[in-house]
Amino acid sequence: xxxxxxxxxxxxxxxxxxSAADIVRQISAGARSAVSVLAETExxxxxxxxxxxxxxxxxxxxxxxxxAAIDALRAQGKPLPPLAGxxxxxxxxxxxxxxxxxxxxxxxxxxxxxxxxxTVVARMQRAGAVLVGALNMEELAYGFTTENPHYGTTRNxxxxxxxxxxxxxxxxxxxxxxxxxxxxxSDTSGSIRVPASLCGVFGLKPTYGRLSRSGTFPFVNxxxxxxxxxxxxxxxxxxxxxxxxxDPKDPACAQRAPEPVGTAPALPPGIRIGILGGWFxxxxxxxxxxxxxxxxxALNAREWTEIKGAEAxxxxxxxxxxxxxxxxxxxxxxxxxxxxxxxxxxxLVAGSLIPASWVLQAQRVRAQVYREAMELFKRFDLLIxxxxxxxxxxxxxxxxLINDRSIPTKAGLGVLTQPISCIGLPVCTVPVWPGxxxxxxxxxxxxxxxxxxxxxxxxxLGAAGILERAGIAQFRxx
Amino acid sequence: xxxxxxxTEGSADPLESYVRAALTLQGYHFDExxxxxxxxxxxxxETIAQTVLQWTLPFASEAAPVFRP
Numbered sequence: 249x250x251x252x253x254x255x256x257x258x259x260x261x262x263x264x265x266x267s268a269a270d271i272v273r274q275i276s277a278g279a280r281s282a283v284s285v286l287a288e289t290e291x292x293x294x295x296x297x298x299x300x301x302x303x304x305x306x307x308x309x310x311x312x313x314x315x316a317a318i319d320a321l322r323a324q325g326k327p328l329p330p331l332a333g334x335x336x337x338x339x340x341x342x343x344x345x346x347x348x349x350x351x352x353x354x355x356x357x358x359x360x361x362x363x364x365x366x367t368v369v370a371r372m373q374r375a376g377a378v379l380v381g382a383l384n385m386e387e388l389a390y391g392f393t394t395e396n397p398h399y400g401t402t403r404n405x406x407x408x409x410x411x412x413x414x415x416x417x418x419x420x421x422x423x424x425x426x427x428x429x430x431x432x433x434s435d436t437s438g439s440i441r442v443p444a445s446l447c448g449v450f451g452l453k454p455t456y457g458r459l460s461r462s463g464t465f466p467f468v469n470x471x472x473x474x475x476x477x478x479x480x481x482x483x484x485x486x487x488x489x490x491x492x493x494x495d496p497k498d499p500a501c502a503q504r505a506p507e508p509v510g511t512a513p514a515l516p517p518g519i520r521i522g523i524l525g526g527w528f529x530x531x532x533x534x535x536x537x538x539x540x541x542x543x544x545x546a547l548n549a550r551e552w553t554e555i556k557g558a559e560a561x562x563x564x565x566x567x568x569x570x571x572x573x574x575x576x577x578x579x580x581x582x583x584x585x586x587x588x589x590x591x592x593x594x595x596l597v598a599g600s601l602i603p604a605s606w607v608l609q610a611q612r613v614r615a616q617v618y619r620e621a622m623e624l625f626k627r628f629d630l631l632i633x634x635x636x637x638x639x640x641x642x643x644x645x646x647x648x649l650i651n652d653r654s655i656p657t658k659a660g661l662g663v664l665t666q667p668i669s670c671i672g673l674p675v676c677t678v679p680v681w682p683g684x685x686x687x688x689x690x691x692x693x694x695x696x697x698x699x700x701x702x703x704x705x706x707x708x709l710g711a712a713g714i715l716e717r718a719g720i721a722q723f724r725x726x
Numbered sequence: 727x728x729x730x731x732x733x734t735e736g737s738a739d740p741l742e743s744y745v746r747a748a749l750t751l752q753g754y755h756f757d758e759x760x761x762x763x764x765x766x767x768x769x770x771x772e773t774i775a776q777t778v779l780q781w782t783l784p785f786a787s788e789a790a791p792v793f794r795p
Contacts, residue, residue, distance in 0.1 A: 563778045612783050
């Protein structure tokens with residue numbers, strides 16, 4: 249059993265449902281049934297969700313069928329799939345057959361229900377996982393707070409006065425609160441890494457094109473990624489392996505065979521790890537810098553380096569995001585502007601007005617910074633940076649103050665993630681506990697990004713495993 | 727009157743003039759308060775865009791996305 253995760257045995261609900269790896273072992277051994285795990289999950293969701301607002305819908309009928317199928321397999325003595333009986337939930341931009349895909353937006357609420365599951369949801373089902381619901385997110389994935397004007401704010405499991413981050417806030421908080429061991433989210437500019445950082449969970453944004461986005465509601469085709477959240481590295485790896493593989497339905501999905509990382513990804517000896525300075529140091533507050541230092545020390549990383557084009561990459565991502573996001577919704581912005589949330593509609597319209605020459609220049613800058621990063625990966629195998637510039641801000645806080653510079657919260661929380669997703673690198677975000685600077689003495693998590701060269705997810709997860717075993721990266725139940 | 731003067735007619739601010747013209751071209755119809763919000767947002771985009779536009783790139787530098795038939 250993972251040290252940081254325990255299952256209670258009192259009359260009330262369990263503190264957490266248990267790690268995915270434990271659930272699979274217990275179901276395989278007959279110590280628990282998939283149906284009983286589902287019943288515990290349902291109780292946890294009923295007890296904790298009203299306070300946190302992670303779920304926008306549950307799928308318990310479907311979950312019951314999926315769990316019963318796993319128990320039937322075991323009763324027949326057949327081999328169980330790798331995620332047998334593991335409950336999970338998905339950001340509500342993933343298609344779930346028979347449900348409307350909201351993507352956090354009122355303008356999607358009257359759409360027809362999805363006719364089929366998203367590719368990765370179908371793959372999770374094939375791996376034996378049990379889908380328990382859809383999770384709250386920032387409207388249309390445009391922002392980092394999950395203060396959704398239509399479906400409410402998702403609160404931080406470690407402090408209800410603070411936000412969960414976004415845009416996959418429900419996905420991070422549901423794992424952070426111990427309701428599910430695994431969830432799925434998407435990351436265009438940091439939407440897995442930022443909420444993972446704020447909620448104290450592990451998150452994996454794979455290489456751009458590694459996992460299929462088919463059957464997910466798009467935001468910015470140039471940058472959209474999907475990936476898992478988990479309460480441990482092994483759970484993250486289990487989900488990641490289950491979802492890998494080519495998919496011709498997603499034109500950006502690389503047509504490469506799965507490269508499984510296994511449940512205990514290791515780091516080969518002699519790995520060279522650099523600490524990102526420059527932009528990544530300037531925009532990290534003292535607590536974030538301390539988190540990076542803790543991780544760097546544990547990984548024996550001493551050398552500082554820089555991506556000189558980081559600021560330009562962030563700017564390029566910002567422009568491309570504005571243009572593609574705005575263009576995607578232009579016709580509905582014309583017809584039903586009032587049905588978009590006040591924090592996103594003017595931004596989306598402004599984005600739709602961006603001149604083509606800016607976008608093309610941004611795409612050229614993106615390619616140039618990618619080349620710079622590839623040069624850096626001749627000297628280093630992994631890079632380290634904070635995943636968020638600060639710990640979770642208070643709900644409604646409109647501005648962040650970072651090293652005496654202020655920046656709007658909804659965009660600013662992604663200042664350290666956006667340059668990396670702009671160039672599509674794989675990142676595992678791990679929850680570090682750097683101590684408190686505030687008068688309350690409250691310790692909040694802060695994520696550290698472990699950044700690899702394209703297609704080297706195994707190194708990101710291997711380093712995450714080292715930090716987890718060293719006790720530097722930990723899932724802590726609130 | 728030169729061309730530059732004509733396109734900025736109705737507003738002293740070229741950015742606001744651009745936003746108003748582009749809104750019309752794209753078929754949007756907004757009231758003044760809504761236009762003011764959009765101008766603020768476009769102004770933020772324009773500020774950030776300067777970082778990208780100031781980069782000197784070789785002519786051979788291609789845009790990132792590649793169409794793969």
